[in-house]
Amino acid sequence: MPFRNMVQTPKLRGITQGSVFNHARSDDFHNDVLGMVISARCDLAQKKQEKFVYVPLVKVKHWFDFHLVPKLTEEYRKTLLSELKTILTQNKNADTVIETFGPEKCLDLLAGHKDQVKYQEKLTKLKYVESCMQLGVLDKSLLQEKKFAAKIDDIITNKTEGFFIIDNIIDFQDNKANLGTYIAILGEPRPIHRVAALGIAEGLDHSKITEQNRIYDSLTYRQGEMSYVLCNIASPYIELALQRFSNFYSRIGIDDPTARLKELLISEAMA
Numbered sequence: 001m002p003f004r005n006m007v008q009t010p011k012l013r014g015i016t017q018g019s020v021f022n023h024a025r026s027d028d029f030h031n032d033v034l035g036m037v038i039s040a041r042c043d044l045a046q047k048k049q050e051k052f053v054y055v056p057l058v059k060v061k062h063w064f065d066f067h068l069v070p071k072l073t074e075e076y077r078k079t080l081l082s083e084l085k086t087i088l089t090q091n092k093n094a095d096t097v098i099e100t101f102g103p104e105k106c107l108d109l110l111a112g113h114k115d116q117v118k119y120q121e122k123l124t125k126l127k128y129v130e131s132c133m134q135l136g137v138l139d140k141s142l143l144q145e146k147k148f149a150a151k152i153d154d155i156i157t158n159k160t161e162g163f164f165i166i167d168n169i170i171d172f173q174d175n176k177a178n179l180g181t182y183i184a185i186l187g188e189p190r191p192i193h194r195v196a197a198l199g200i201a202e203g204l205d206h207s208k209i210t211e212q213n214r215i216y217d218s219l220t221y222r223q224g225e226m227s228y229v230l231c232n233i234a235s236p237y238i239e240l241a242l243q244r245f246s247n248f249y250s251r252i253g254i255d256d257p258t259a260r261l262k263e264l265l266i267s268e269a270m271a
Helices: 041-046 060-088 095-101 105-110 116-134 145-156 194-202 239-247 259-270
Strands: 018-020 033-036 051-059 163-171 177-185 190-193 228-232
Touching: 033 190, 051 194, 060 095, 060 105, 060 145, 060 177, 095 105, 105 116, 105 259, 116 145, 163 239, 177 194, 177 259, 190 194, 228 239
Parallel strands: none
Antiparallel strands: 018 033, 018 228, 033 051, 051 177, 051 190, 163 177
16 A cells, blocks of 8 residues: 555544544635544543634545646746846847746747747747636646656655644544545644534534534534544654644745855855
8 A cells, every 4th residue: 555554443422633524624625525523632631621723634636636736836936037037138129028027928029039929929928828717727738747646755755844644544434445645734724612522432413513602603604414433543643743833834934045145055066
């Protein structure tokens, strides 16, 4: 199997740090959303807090389409724009001319030049990419496989800030069904009411959920369904997820090192 053993059987009628439950809510995702409880174990054990905290878990395919593909498409758009600027500067035009007149009008500056055709080809690609972005079309044929693979490598090794990968969620309550890979959205901590959490621990029939009852705001109502604990994230993966969650919210903004510093260090290293 390609998966690590990141989950384990949940305790009977129990919910704790690392418990994964179904039919959770998320701001940006609406299908197959799970929740991973991140509140302290002692808070859950003592049941004194009115609300606990969870982060949404979404299927990796949905995360790719919502987060990764648009990001890579935007990077491709910037690459095309940079290539157009390069063509213009190679033909004795200022590198700011695109910002002033726009890439389409700048084509006139190359009239009669040998690079006019190359510029037109890249401009056509740029217009198509921008059209896809505006319409929300996901054209994965635009993406370079190497760049896509590099981004996937980052998420697999948990280097992508604000996200944490769970190799394979197992629903131990449903004949150990393999649900596949999920991504924890660490940047979206959400409250879950104690009554809802304890109901999930027992197995919460959605017939108890009504729009007026704010106790169940953390759950997406599904007629005839039930919310329950599918599995628990095993140690040390839950501790690693919590560490990354903590690091994400304790970031300190500083200026990036200058390009000149890099040049000085390279010169020093080569001396």
